[in-house]
Amino acid sequence: MTNTIGEKMNLKNVIVWILLLGIIVLLMSTSVQAKELTEVNAIDILKQIENGENIYLENVRIKGELNLSKIVLETVPSARSAGYIEDYGLEKELKIVESNIIIQDSFFEEDVDFSNTEFRKDIDFSRTTFLGEIDFKSANFSRYADFGSANFAGYANFRSANFAGYADFRSADFAGYADFGSADFAGTANFGSADFAGYADFVSADFAGTANFGSADFAGTANFGSADFAGYATFYSTEFNKVSFTWATFTNVSLVESDFNRMKVEWSSLRDTLDFDGPTYIKLIKNFREMEQFEDADAAYYQYRRLSQADKKWSFSKLMDVVAGVSCGYGVKPGYPLIWGFGLIMLFTLVYWLGKGIKRLKENDGDKNRVSRWAAFYNAFYFSVVTFTTVGYGDWYPEDKYRIVVMIEGVLGWLLLALFIVTLANVMIRP
Numbered sequence: 001m002t003n004t005i006g007e008k009m010n011l012k013n014v015i016v017w018i019l020l021l022g023i024i025v026l027l028m029s030t031s032v033q034a035k036e037l038t039e040v041n042a043i044d045i046l047k048q049i050e051n052g053e054n055i056y057l058e059n060v061r062i063k064g065e066l067n068l069s070k071i072v073l074e075t076v077p078s079a080r081s082a083g084y085i086e087d088y089g090l091e092k093e094l095k096i097v098e099s100n101i102i103i104q105d106s107f108f109e110e111d112v113d114f115s116n117t118e119f120r121k122d123i124d125f126s127r128t129t130f131l132g133e134i135d136f137k138s139a140n141f142s143r144y145a146d147f148g149s150a151n152f153a154g155y156a157n158f159r160s161a162n163f164a165g166y167a168d169f170r171s172a173d174f175a176g177y178a179d180f181g182s183a184d185f186a187g188t189a190n191f192g193s194a195d196f197a198g199y200a201d202f203v204s205a206d207f208a209g210t211a212n213f214g215s216a217d218f219a220g221t222a223n224f225g226s227a228d229f230a231g232y233a234t235f236y237s238t239e240f241n242k243v244s245f246t247w248a249t250f251t252n253v254s255l256v257e258s259d260f261n262r263m264k265v266e267w268s269s270l271r272d273t274l275d276f277d278g279p280t281y282i283k284l285i286k287n288f289r290e291m292e293q294f295e296d297a298d299a300a301y302y303q304y305r306r307l308s309q310a311d312k313k314w315s316f317s318k319l320m321d322v323v324a325g326v327s328c329g330y331g332v333k334p335g336y337p338l339i340w341g342f343g344l345i346m347l348f349t350l351v352y353w354l355g356k357g358i359k360r361l362k363e364n365d366g367d368k369n370r371v372s373r374w375a376a377f378y379n380a381f382y383f384s385v386v387t388f389t390t391v392g393y394g395d396w397y398p399e400d401k402y403r404i405v406v407m408i409e410g411v412l413g414w415l416l417l418a419l420f421i422v423t424l425a426n427v428m429i430r431p
Contacts, residue, residue, distance in 0.1 A: 037059055037060060037061045037106075037107070038059065038060045038061070039060070039061050039062075039063055040057060040060045040061070040062050040063070041062075041063055041064055042062055042063065042064035042065055042066040042067075042110070043064060043070075045057075045062065045066060046066065046067075046068070046070060046071045047071070048099065049068070049071065049073075049097055049099050049101070050071040050072060050073065052098045052099055053099060054099050054100040054101075054102075054121075055099055055100070055101045055102060055103065056102050057102070057103045057104070057106060058103075058104045058105055058106065059104075059105050059106060060103070060106045060107075061106065061107045061109065062103075062106060062107065062108050062109065063109055063110070064109075064110060065110045065111050065112075065113070065132075066108065066110075066111075066112045066113065066114075067111070067112075067113040068095055068097070068113060068114055068115075068117055069095075069113065073095040073096055073097065074095075074096045075093040075094060075095055075096065076093065076094050076096055076118060077092065077093055077094075078090065078091065078092055078093060078094050078116075078138070079140075079162075090116065090137070090138045090160060091115075091116040091138065093116070094116050094117060094118040094138070094139075094140060095116060095117045095118065096117075096118050096120065097114075097117055097118065097119050097120065097121075098120055098121065099121065100121040100122055101119070101121075101122075101123050101124070101125075102122070102124040103124070103125055103128055104124060104125070104126050104127055104128060105126075105127045105128065106128045106129070107128070107129045107131065108128070108129070108130045108131060108132065108134075109131050109132070110131070110132045111132035111133045111134070111135070111154075112130060112132065112133070112134045112135065113135045114134075114135065114136050114139055115135045115136060115137040115138060115139060115157070116137065116138045116139070117136075117139050117140070118139070118140040118142065119139065119140065119141050119142060119143070119145075120142045120143070121142070121143060122143050122144040122145075122146070123141060123143075123144070123145045123146065124144075124146040125146065125147050125150050126146050126147065126148040126149055126150060126168075127148070127149045127150065128150050128151070129150070129151040129153065130150070130151065130152050130153060130154065130156070131153050131154070132153070132154050133154040133155040133156075133157070134152060134154070134155070134156050134157065135155075135157045136157060136158045136161050137157050137158070137159045137160060137161065138159070138160045138161065139158070139161045139162070140161070140162045140164070141161065141162065141163045141164060141165065141167070142164050142165070143164070143165045144165050144166050144168070145163055145165065145166070145167050145168065146168045147167075147168060147169050147172050148168045148169065148170045148171060148172065149170070149171045149172065149173075150169075150172045150173070151172075151173045151175070152172070152173065152174045152175060152176065152178070153175050153176065154175075154176050155176050155177045155179070156174055156176065156177065156178050156179065157179045158178075158179060158180045158183055159179045159180070159181045159182060159183065159201075160181070160182045160183060161180070161183045161184070162183070162184045162186070163183070163184065163185045163186060163187065163189065164186050164187065165186070165187050166187050166188050166190070167185055167187065167188065167189045167190065168190050169189075169190060169191045169194050170190050170191070170192045170193060170194065171192070171193045171194060171195075172191070172194045172195070173194070173195045173197075174194070174195065174196045174197060174198065174200065175197050175198065176197070176198045177198050177199050177201070178196055178198065178199070178200045178201065179201045180200075180201060180202045180205050181201045181202065181203045181204060181205065182203070182204045182205060183202070183205045183206070184205075184206045184208075185205070185206065185207045185208060185209065185211065186208050186209065187208070187209045188209045188210045188211075188212070189207055189209065189210070189211045189212065190210075190212045191211075191212060191213045191216050192212045192213065192214045192215055192216065193214070193215045193216060194213070194216045194217075195216070195217045195219070196216065196217065196218045196219065196220060196222065197219050197220060198219075198220045199220050199221050199223070200218055200220065200221070200222040200223065201223055202222070202223065202224045202227050203223050203224070203225045203226060203227065204225070204226045204227060204228075205224070205227045205228075206227070206228045206230070207227065207228065207229045207230060207231060207233065208230050208231060209230075209231045210231045210232050210233075210234075211229055211231060211232070211233040211234070212234055213233075213234065213235045213238050214234050214235065214236040214237060214238060215236070215237045215238065216235075216238045216239070217238075217239045218238070218239065218240045218241055218243060219241055220241060220242075221241065221242045221243070221244075222240055222241075222242070222243040222244070223243075223244045224243065224244065224245045224248050225244050225245070225246045225247055225248065226246070226247045226248060227245070227248045227249075228248070228249050229248065229249065229250045229251060229253060230251055231251065231252075232251070232252045232253075232254075233250055233251075233252070233253040233254070234253070234254045235253070235254060235255050235258045236254055236255075236256050236257060236258065237256070237257045237258060237259075238255075238258045238259070239258070239259045239260075240258065240259065240260035240261065240263065241260075241261055241262075242261065242262045242263075243260055243262070243263050243264070244263075244264040244265070245263065245264065245265035245266075245269065246264050246265065246266070247266070247269075248265070248269055249269060250269055250270065250273040250274075251273060252273050252275070253270065253273050253274055253275070254274075254275040254277075255274065255275075255277070255280045255284070256275060256277045256280055257277075257279070257280075258280065258283075259283075260283070260287065262287065262290070262291065263284070263287050263291075264291065266293075266296065267288065267293070267295075267296035267299050267300050270284075270300075271299065271303065276307045278304070278308060281300060281301075281303075281304035281307075282304070284300050285297050285300050285301050285304065288300060294427075298332035298333075298427065299332075301330065301332055302329055302330055302332050302333065305321065305324075305325065305330040306325060306330075308321075309321040309322065309325065327340060327416075327419060328419050328420075328422075328423045329423075331422070331423050331426050332423070332426065332427060333423065334420055334423040334424040334427055336423075337416045337417075337419045337420035337423060338420060340416055341388065341413070341416045341417070341420070344388065344409065344412055344413070344416070345381070345384050345385055345388050346381075346384075348384040348387070348388070348405065348409045349377070349380045349381045349383075349384040350380075351402075351405060352380035352383055352384060352398075352402065352405075353376060353377045353380035353381075355402065356376075356399075357398055357399045357401070357402035357405065358379065358380060358383050358396050358397065358398055358399070358402070359396065359397060359399065360379075360395060360396055361394070361395060361396070361397060379396065382396070383396045384409065387406055387409050387410055387413065388409055388410070388412070388413035389413055389417065390410055390413055390414055390417075
């Protein structure tokens with residue numbers, strides 16, 4: 001018994017020592033990795049750029065401010081209009097960088113200023129951390145721009161930047177202000193799985209190609225006001241805290257499985273471009289009501305019911321949906337019952353008029369002279385109205401064979417008037 005206990009104690013001691021040894025090895029490897037980061041002075045990189053040399057750096061720590069204004073570079077006139085340059089305070093000329101710049105898995109300890117610069121070759125800052133502010137304002141990326149998995153600790157300024165090729169910001173982490181206002185994305189703009197902790201500004205940005213924000217996380221406010229999505233825009237499984245798409249235009253947009261607390265958007269911009277997804281429509285309708293955009297909520301609900309009806313196979317349920325859509329617009333269009341009511345009144349008026357199906361009561365008929373054809377039409381119209389509204393003054397009565405017609409009109413009138421009142425109340429009485 002004693003030996004068994006001793007063996008168990010020895011086994012526990014062995015396990016503990018193995019765990020401690022593993023932790024020590026892990027800490028040592030981490031320390032070695034940290035020491036492997038080579039320090040590079042920013043001024044050395046600037047000299048290489050000034051000489052037109054290509055830059056290939058990996059696992060480096062860059063000390064000092066990297067500011068292109070400190071070196072002499074050739075310039076080219078900006079393609080922006082004079083008015084645009086003046087309004088946004090941009091430079092009239094862009095500095096030309098001929099170098100292919102690849103800096104991966106590295107750290108910039110201070111600010112980076114590449115503003116008003118035209119990059120004529122690929123730019124790759126993937127998996128790189130920018131501890132200071134980064135300024136690419138009015139930069140022109142002629143080719144591939146890779147910021148995948150980059151970390152922006154401070155202000156990331158890409159305002160008025162032009163991405164002529166592929167713009168890759170997949171899994172990028174924006175801890176501060178992410179400014180892409182008035183930026184132009186001529187090719188694909190990929191922000192899939194990117195994290196925006198602060199304010200994300202895409203106001204007036206132009207997306208000519210695919211704009212991918214799938215699985216992105218906007219913890220702060222995201223503003224896409226007046227943005228133009230000419231290509232396919234996907235926000236699949238995107239998480240928003242507060243987002244605005246005011247005056248944004250879409251060609252085709254997906255919000256499937258996206259999650260948002262408050263979304264400011266006009267239904268008119270989504271109506272003909274939104275991919276159909278039932279849960280997304282329900283969230284949009286709820287959002288419109290909470291934002292007090294009641295007309296947008298009704299329009300979105302109407303389209304949701306119409307599209308869901310189209311997906312159903314023919315059955316009693318689909319038949320009832322068709323009737324609800326045609327008669328009252330699924331309870332959000334009170335004008336529909338009125339139109340149907342007026343149409344039915346005129347239909348039954350023609351039936352009574354052409355068939356001479358009504359007569360005046362003798363006790364009210366003091367004039368035996370024949371009335372004109374239009375007077376007869378007016379009488380038929382009068383009789384149809386009082387029958388449809390179930391008023392029934394009693395001064396006119398139907399011929400025997402038209403009694404069933406009168407019964408049908410009375411029932412239809414009662415149903416449509418009731419439907420009109422219920423629909424009108426549903427639209428006017430808001431929660």
